[in-house]
Amino acid sequence: MARGVKSGDSSASLLSELRLSSDKARFAGTPTKGHVMHRGACLCGAITFEVTGALPPPDACHCSQCRKQSGHFWASTDVPRAAVTIHGADKVTWFRSSEKVRRGFCSTCGSVLFWDPIHRDWMGIAMGAFDSPTHVRLAKHIFVASKGDYYELGDGVPQHER
Ligand SMILES: [Zn+2]
Numbered sequence: 001m002a003r004g005v006k007s008g009d010s011s012a013s014l015l016s017e018l019r020l021s022s023d024k025a026r027f028a029g030t031p032t033k034g035h036v037m038h039r040g041a042c043l044c045g046a047i048t049f050e051v052t053g054a055l056p057p058p059d060a061c062h063c064s065q066c067r068k069q070s071g072h073f074w075a076s077t078d079v080p081r082a083a084v085t086i087h088g089a090d091k092v093t094w095f096r097s098s099e100k101v102r103r104g105f106c107s108t109c110g111s112v113l114f115w116d117p118i119h120r121d122w123m124g125i126a127m128g129a130f131d132s133p134t135h136v137r138l139a140k141h142i143f144v145a146s147k148g149d150y151y152e153l154g155d156g157v158p159q160h161e162r
């Protein structure tokens with residue numbers, strides 16, 4: 001939070017509006033692929049990131065790994081790695097959760113940010129870390145066969161067993 005700005009939701013949204021208006025000035029006209037920029041950060045702000053281009057529709061993963069790491073379930077969008085810029089990358093701790101995947105979180109505040117299949121050219125980014133508006137809606141629930149027994153999914157979003 002900037003010095004002299006009162007904390008709270010209203011000033012936070014004011015700040016994001018200011019950022020948006022500066023984006024509009026930079027990218028005058030109708031946003032098109034390549035001109036849209038989405039920003040996000042971890043809870044403590046040590047890590048920030050930018051994604052160029054519109055975000056693909058996110059999914060919510062209910063597998064046991066995502067449940068344990070996130071504390072509930074994990075909603076993310078898969079974007080081309082080349083579209084992602086990470087600032088404060090030295091603050092990212094990578095946990096190799098399987099042979100082919102590493103998961104990145106903030107070593108200071110613990111925010112879970114990245115799901116990175118290391119042999120692919122894309123990576124998943126946590127929806128909760130993005131500034132609003134994201135301009136996307138949750139597209140599907142996956143691995144619902146592994147979901148916790150303490151909640152129900154009644155949002156009408158398609159569910160997949162795996
Ligand atoms: Zn942090």
Ligand SMILES: [Zn+2]
Binds near residue numbers: 065
């Ligand atoms: Zn998962």
